[in-house]
Amino acid sequence: xxxxxxxxxxxxxxxxxxxxxxxxxxxxxxxxxxxxxxxxxxxxxxxxxxxxxxxxxxxxxxxxxxxxxxxxxxxxxxxxxxxxxxxxxxxxxxxxxxxxxxxxxxxxxxxxxxxxxxxxxxxxxxxxxxxxxxxxxxxxxxxxxxxxxxxxxxxxxxxxxxxxxxxxxxxxxxxxxxxxxxxxxxxxxxxxxxxxxxxxxxxxxxxxxxxxxxxxxxxxxxxxxxxx
Numbered sequence: 001x002x003x004x005x006x007x008x009x010x011x012x013x014x015x016x017x018x019x020x021x022x023x024x025x026x027x028x029x030x031x032x033x034x035x036x037x038x039x040x041x042x043x044x045x046x047x048x049x050x051x052x053x054x055x056x057x058x059x060x061x062x063x064x065x066x067x068x069x070x071x072x073x074x075x076x077x078x079x080x081x082x083x084x085x086x087x088x089x090x091x092x093x094x095x096x097x098x099x100x101x102x103x104x105x106x107x108x109x110x111x112x113x114x115x116x117x118x119x120x121x122x123x124x125x126x127x128x129x130x131x132x133x134x135x136x137x138x139x140x141x142x143x144x145x146x147x148x149x150x151x152x153x154x155x156x157x158x159x160x161x162x163x164x165x166x167x168x169x170x171x172x173x174x175x176x177x178x179x180x181x182x183x184x185x186x187x188x189x190x191x192x193x194x195x196x197x198x199x200x201x202x203x204x205x206x207x208x209x210x211x212x213x214x215x216x217x218x219x220x221x222x223x224x225x226x227x228x
Contacts, residue, residue, distance in 0.1 A: 056204050075196075075205050078212065080189040082130070090194035091213050094220040097188060098131055099227070100180040101171045103160040107178060114180065115140040118162035123148045130187035131165050138165075168227040169220060183228055191220070 077088070080096055106118065121143025122132035135143075144162045147153040150170070157164040158176045165184075171177055193212045199205050 056208055058208065075199055075202070076208050076212070077192075077194040078216070079192050079194055081192060082190060084192050084194050087197055088194040089197050089200050090192050090209065092190050093193050093213050093216045094191040095188050096191055096220075097168045097183055097224050097227075098165050099168060099171065099183045100163055101154075101157055101166050101174070101177040102163040102180060103158060103176060104178050105160050106162060107180065113140075114138060114163070118144040120144060120153050120156055120162040120164040121146045122153075130189060134184075134187045135165050169223045172223070172227045179227075191216070 077090075078093075084090060100114070102117070108117075115138060117139075119135065119139040119141075121135055121139070122129065123146040125148045126132050145156060147156065150166065153164050154166055154170060154174065154177075156162070157166065157171075158174055163180065166177075168183060171179070193209055193216070195205050195209060200209075
């Protein structure tokens with residue numbers, strides 16, 4: 001019987017970074033998923049009935065760091081990046097768009113100055129991201145709270161802790177959040193399906209990669225266009 005994906009309880013309804021050991025010899029695929037992408041783009045693709053026909057078991061486990069494909073910590077990666085690292089092969093499957101969001105009680109009566117609102121920021125582990133650099137230019141004061149994951153930041157925004165820059169595909173589905181202004185033209189992040197060049201010829205890696213590169217652009221585009 002085919003198993004399309006196995007998610008440990010800690011990953012359900014979360015948006016973590018994924019990390020686990022390679023297991024190609026056991027008919028399993030180890031997939032690494034960048035922060036913010038686990039339960040949405042990857043989940044949408046795996047939920048498609050066509051995934052069951054792959055006859056592949058995909059194990060997903062959460063971790064707090066990006067994996068190293070060079071060390072074979074994963075076989076396939078779904079990663080948001082401006083460009084893929086050296087020795088990785090794959091395809092760009094989309095472009096992530098962002099906007100500012102907050103709970104209604106955080107937003108004062110108009111007119112108001114965005115830089116004076118209580119902002120939620122990124123901790124050092126995510127400070128290199130384009131969205132983190134953008135956030136630092138918007139606030140007149142230090143962030144009210146800093147986070148090491150977009151999942152935690154979005155939940156904090158829902159709870160009314162402050163304003164956050166969030167990806168459209170996730171935040172637009174949160175009815176407790178209000179978008180502040182239009183979709184941002186910048187920053188944007190490219191989304192890639194990647195594998196290491198040493199495993200790209202493996203039949204199971206190729207099958208999963210083909211499925212992801214077919215399904216993710218379709219669902220991601222539809223979700224983001226609906227927000228515009």
